[in-house]
Structures are given as structure tokens and as C-alpha cells.
Amino acid sequence: MMKDEKKQERQEKILVEALKLFTEKGYFNTSVSDIQTASNLSVGTLYNYFHNKEAIAVTLFSNIENCLYEALCAIEKKHAGACDRCKAIIRHLYESTERNAASMQYLFYTKHREFMEVEKSVFTSLPFVKMKEIVLQGQKDGEFRKIEPDVAMMAIFGGPIRMIYQRIDGLLAKPLPQYLEESWECAWRSVRA
Amino acid sequence: MMKDEKKQERQEKILVEALKLFTEKGYFNTSVSDIQTASNLSVGTLYNYFHNKEAIAVTLFSNIENCLYEALCAIEKKHAGACDRCKAIIRHLYESTERNAASMQYLFYTKHREFMEVEKSVFTSLPFVKMKEIVLQGQKDGEFRKIEPDVAMMAIFGGPIRMIYQRIDGLLAKPLPQYLEESWECAWRSVRA
């Protein structure tokens, strides 16, 4: 029996290569054979690790989602007010995009519904529920204007998320963190009480 | 020889059905056979109207893009300041989404790069260039704060565009125009001089 460590490592390799391919060429333009080749494994072995192509996509999504969710929980703990929390979240998203564009691209930029049974939309997933909670709390505490919560949510994060899309598409000259102050100021002005 | 009118009508039918299928199931989950069946045509006939599946997608994109571009030009003519223009644009986008969700979904929500040779991103296409022009003019005229133009652009339109995504995903209870005033107020507060 193979050591668990080695097994883990191989699974990780598959996920990394799949993520790279999915974000570069898209899910449907990536064949199982592509993933297998990039991972230096045979087809049979790949199917030993994942039940099918969709399972790879689902695992990837779930991993990235959980990772972001934990980061958001840490931010929530570290900062007190909704204002500080939201800014920290945007900073985290910007920095994550620079550090690991593929993950962010896969999370935000992919129409998961087209190939995964799950998910209504990324925006119903755990991290975004948490973000909404923070915004609602901010309204309750009088930090944010008491407008329609969906509008407030999108006023704060809509701009920064769009910045992330633009960066991923190669349409922004500078790294995202360099836009942080200005784009946060805009978000803040739009909803502060 | 068939009357041009009838020919036009059939081509239109193909485009309408293709748009419906592409937005419901996605481009890759839609087969040429699906389009052909929905259009009440044979495969052969369909290939007589379009060179291949991609050509249908390209024509669709181009039609919707032009239609939006013309609407933006009309708005530009009708309104004087950048502020009024931007609000009118957002109103137009909101109303279009309610009237014809599929078109807006196809324009905004589709990763065209994955199946079309063209386009870096929707955001480099004509309508969005026009939007950026309007924002730049607004900064020049002192209506908008003189921050990084990309940030200003996304501060204004990022929130509303995200609202459109949410509506398309069925995550907003009310029709978009009912959020217009509040979401415009947010956008405006974020960038006004």
C-alpha cells in the first residue's frame, strides 16, 4: 500500500494542473487526457483518484471556497467594525488575486452551473454569505446606511470584484493592491452612514 | 429563389433559439442538433445559414453588442453631463435585463473567449469603451472625482453590473428598476467630485 503522503501529493498535483488548465482553456476545452498528461499520470491512475472530470472540478471549487471562507472568518475575528472588516476583505481578495490568480479566477469567473450539479451561484456560497452577514451587521450598528441590503452589498463589493475581473483579463496595468486605497474609498463613500 | 424576407426570418429564428439555449444550458452543453431541433430546421439547412456553431455565437454577440452601443450613443446625445448619462446607462441596462434577460446574460455573463476567436473581454468591446469615454469626460469636466479612471469606472458601474448578475441568477426579489434609485445613489456618492 502506498504511503498516504505520496497519495496526497499526487492528488494535489492533479488539482493544481487541472486548475491551471481550467482557467487557461476553460473546463470544456480541457480533456481528461490533458489533465492526465500535465500530471504525468496515466488515465487509469487519474480515474483512481477522481471518479470523473466533474469530481475534479467540484473538489477544486470546494477547496478554494473553504480556504476563502476561513480567511474571512479570521478577518472577522481580527477586526471589530464592519468598515474595517470590509476593507480587510477587499485587501485579502486583491492580494489573493495577485498571489494566486488561478484560484480567484476559478472561484469568481467560472460558470460552475454549466458543469457542476451544485451551486446556484458563487454568491450563495459560504464566503459570500459571510460577507453579507458583515454588511448587515454594519447596517445594524449604524456604520452603513440603511438601504436595501443587496444594494449595499453590491455597492461595497461590486466595484472591487469588477476590478478583480479586469485584472484577470489583463486590463489593469498595476497590481490590484495599488488600487486598494482608492477603490476602498469609493466603496466606503457609497455606503457610509 | 426564396424571398429575402423569409430567409431573414429563419436566420432570426435560429439566432433566437440559439440565444435561448446558450443562456439556459451554456454554449458547450448546446449541440448543433439542439439548435436545429428548436428552430424546426434540418441540420443541412442550418449549415446553409451559418458556417458553423461558432459563427452563430459570433453573430449573436455582435448583434447584441451593436444594439447596446447604439443605445449608449442615443443616451449620450440625449443627456448632457456625465452624471445624467451614467444614470441613464444604468437605467437602460436594468430595463434591458428585465425585458430581455437572455441578451444581457449572453453579453455579460458568458466567457466568450472560450469559444470565440475574438474579444479579449466584453469590457474591451465598443459599448464599454463608450462608457469609459463618458466617465473620462466626467472627470475632465469636474463632475467626477479625479481618481484613477479604471477605479472610477468600476466604482460607478461595478455595483450595478453585479446587481444584474444577481438578478440573472435569481438572487434578487424585485425587478432591477426598483433598485435603480438606491444603487445609483451609491454609485454617485462614490465618485462625485
Add this chain to the structure above:
DNA sequence: GTCTATATGACGATAGAC
């Protein structure tokens, strides 16, 4: 567990009769 070889089926696109 890992490999190679292959079954199965779908899809895009064409050929050729009418």
C-alpha cells in the same frame, strides 16, 4: 495502484438526393 488498450457514444460537419 498503476499502466495500456479499447469500448462506447456524441458531436460537428459534409455528401448527395431531391
Add this chain to the structure above:
DNA sequence: GTCTATCGTCATATAGAC
């Protein structure tokens, strides 16, 4: 111009040897 029938290709997934 329109149809039916079909071809070639390729992708997913499995079988079975090692």
C-alpha cells in the same frame, strides 16, 4: 435551398494485464 443519411473525430470512461 432543403432534406436525410452518414462520416470522421475525439472525449469520457472502463477492462484487464501487471
